[in-house]
Amino acid sequence: MSRVLVRKGLRHLGAALITLWLAVTMAFALGRLSGDPTSNILGPMATPEQRDALQAQLGLDQSLVVQYLDYLKGIVTLDFGTSLQFYQPNLDMILDRLPFTLQLVGAGMAIAVAIGVPLGVLAATREGTWWDRTASALALLGQSVPVFWLGMMLILLFAVRLGWLPAGQSGSWQHLVLPAVTMSLYPMAHVARLTRASMSEVLREPYIDSARARGLRVRSVVWRHGFGNASAPVLTIVVLQAGALLSGAVAVEYVYSWPGLGQLALQAIQFRDFPLVQAIVVFGAITFVVLNQLVDMLHVAIDPRLR
Amino acid sequence: MARGEALLELRSLTITASVADRQLLLLRDVELEVRAGEVVGVVGESGSGKTTLARSVVGLLERNVQVATGRIELVGEVLVGPGTDLTHTARGRSVGMVFQDASRSLNPLMRVRRHLSEVLERHVDGIGRDEVRARSTEVLRRMRIDDPDRVLDSYPHQLSGGLRQRVAIALAVVTNPALVIADECTTALDVTTQAEVVALFRELVDELHIGLLFVTHDLMLASDLCDRIAVMSQGEVVEVGPTDQVLRHPTVDYTRRLLAAVPHWTEGASATHA
Numbered sequence: 411m412s413r414v415l416v417r418k419g420l421r422h423l424g425a426a427l428i429t430l431w432l433a434v435t436m437a438f439a440l441g442r443l444s445g446d447p448t449s450n451i452l453g454p455m456a457t458p459e460q461r462d463a464l465q466a467q468l469g470l471d472q473s474l475v476v477q478y479l480d481y482l483k484g485i486v487t488l489d490f491g492t493s494l495q496f497y498q499p500n501l502d503m504i505l506d507r508l509p510f511t512l513q514l515v516g517a518g519m520a521i522a523v524a525i526g527v528p529l530g531v532l533a534a535t536r537e538g539t540w541w542d543r544t545a546s547a548l549a550l551l552g553q554s555v556p557v558f559w560l561g562m563m564l565i566l567l568f569a570v571r572l573g574w575l576p577a578g579q580s581g582s583w584q585h586l587v588l589p590a591v592t593m594s595l596y597p598m599a600h601v602a603r604l605t606r607a608s609m610s611e612v613l614r615e616p617y618i619d620s621a622r623a624r625g626l627r628v629r630s631v632v633w634r635h636g637f638g639n640a641s642a643p644v645l646t647i648v649v650l651q652a653g654a655l656l657s658g659a660v661a662v663e664y665v666y667s668w669p670g671l672g673q674l675a676l677q678a679i680q681f682r683d684f685p686l687v688q689a690i691v692v693f694g695a696i697t698f699v700v701l702n703q704l705v706d707m708l709h710v711a712i713d714p715r716l717r
Numbered sequence: 718m719a720r721g722e723a724l725l726e727l728r729s730l731t732i733t734a735s736v737a738d739r740q741l742l743l744l745r746d747v748e749l750e751v752r753a754g755e756v757v758g759v760v761g762e763s764g765s766g767k768t769t770l771a772r773s774v775v776g777l778l779e780r781n782v783q784v785a786t787g788r789i790e791l792v793g794e795v796l797v798g799p800g801t802d803l804t805h806t807a808r809g810r811s812v813g814m815v816f817q818d819a820s821r822s823l824n825p826l827m828r829v830r831r832h833l834s835e836v837l838e839r840h841v842d843g844i845g846r847d848e849v850r851a852r853s854t855e856v857l858r859r860m861r862i863d864d865p866d867r868v869l870d871s872y873p874h875q876l877s878g879g880l881r882q883r884v885a886i887a888l889a890v891v892t893n894p895a896l897v898i899a900d901e902c903t904t905a906l907d908v909t910t911q912a913e914v915v916a917l918f919r920e921l922v923d924e925l926h927i928g929l930l931f932v933t934h935d936l937m938l939a940s941d942l943c944d945r946i947a948v949m950s951q952g953e954v955v956e957v958g959p960t961d962q963v964l965r966h967p968t969v970d971y972t973r974r975l976l977a978a979v980p981h982w983t984e985g986a987s988a989t990h991a
Contacts, residue, residue: 615821616816617821617822617823617824617825620822620888622777623816624808624813624814624836624889625807625808625839626835626836626839630839634824639824639825713825714825714826714872714874714875715825
């Protein structure tokens with residue numbers, strides 16, 4: 411039994427490492443495809459000598475293979491290089507920005523789950539009724555509204571018109587409200603739709619009927635027996651959405667000038683700061699792979715049939 | 718509960734389903750009673766209304782299905798009648814139900830122990846942890862399960878089909894209900910396990926004096942277990958009487974056709990329970 415688990419774990423780890431390697435390699439390749447960064451840094455007036463000097467300094471005069479191996483070695487030793495525009499270690503900058511993004515994603519996903527799950531459960535338990543149709547329409551709307559538009563509308567209403575909340579930047583919980591709400595809408599809608607679909611399937615299972623026949627409270631039947639069994643896909647989507655948002659909350663962070671990773675990524679891309687872009691991509695890939703593993707482990711913890 | 722007392726009474730029970738703008742008759746004027754210590758079989762083809770009948774007693778009808786007229790009484794009290802539906806108070810407390818697909822009638826994420834404690838804690842006021850434990854073990858023993866502790870600590874998927882069905886029955890009887898309803902609960906089992914479950918039901922009925930409403934399409938099985946049999950066709954009870962009489966001397970053509978459809982059925986060959 412435990413040996414099976416160990417073997418399973420090793421196989422997972424192997425798959426995770428291969429995924430990581432592919433992501434890391436992709437980040438390297440895309441960085442090289444985006445052109446020569448030296449002209450960007452030095453400007454149009456630079457002489458070829460200056461350019462050669464900078465290329466040598468950045469290691470760009472080496473062959474691609476050598477560059478690639480250096481890059482891999484850096485990642486393994488947790489050296490993610492130095493930013494071309496900030497002259498700081500990329501890792502330090504990422505770690506500086508990370509708490510802000512974590513706050514934002516954490517708050518956003520918490521709102522998404524707190525509203526999306528009950529909404530989906532409500533719709534599933536009242537399938538085909540007015541409740542269901544309203545909830546489903548709301549979810550569809552939530553998935554269709556563009557984040558940047560919603561962000562600006564919320565700023566106009568709550569910051570400009572009503573003056574209740576700050577329009578951007580960070581510093582207090584009030585600063586967090588609008589960006590978190592903006593960010594939560596899409597995952598909330600996703601979670602609601604998925605919860606509804608998964609629940610309405612589970613509610614047709616014979617064990618739901620028998621739980622009802624045993625006279626259990628509606629609450630126990632719906633949540634313990636129903637949602638308990640419907641939660642796996644919801645959990646997956648919540649964790650993976652969170653992972654995607656950790657390095658991909660660009661629009662929200664931009665609209666609200668939120669000093670997180672998304673902002674940093676945007677600045678890096680605009681400046682063709684390829685070491686920083688690479689570092690952020692690699693960081694995102696690692697996060698994603700780790701979260702994926704976490705989801706698998708959570709599934710095993712929830713469902714005894716997977717053990 | 719004294720033997721012979723009417724536990725469950727269905728009185729001119731008519732149940733309809735609303736489909737589009739029409740009302741479909743699912744049950745028409747059904748009269749049936751189950752006494753304490755008695756097994757009443759409900760037989761008939763699929764679609765004859767057996768399951769509707771069984772589910773109406775525990776209030777588990779589909780949303781578009783309703784009791785149109787008539788009433789259901791349980792131990793002399795109106796359970797379902799005009800403007801009354803108390804099925805939610807009876808479910809799991811005075812009526813236990815065992816379903817068709819036992820292997821899927823247990824929550825796959827919960828151990829057997831949790832299933833039992835959940836029902837006991839819901840229906841036995843002020844029950845303590847020790848008593849939950851004791852009664853869980855006891856009810857599994859009663860189900861002829863030799864190693865109750867192992868079964869209690871198992872998840873449903875770790876048990877055989879037969880064991881799962883015993884656990885399902887245990888869940889239905891652990892609160893000492895007056896009546897148990899079994900809806901095709903042996904269909905998914907192999908013949909040997911079926912026989913064991915039938916023997917177990919007989920034992921429970923004889924020892925605990927519960928009433929058992931046994932819904933099945935299997936006439937052989939019904940003849941082995943039931944004291945009386947009600948034959949259903951198109952939502953009506955077309956014939957009801959002692960098992961021997963109904964199976965040996967059927968009075969309606971429909972029953973004869975049902976009997977003729979059973980392979981190797983020779984009149985008088987079965988129906989050993991007099």
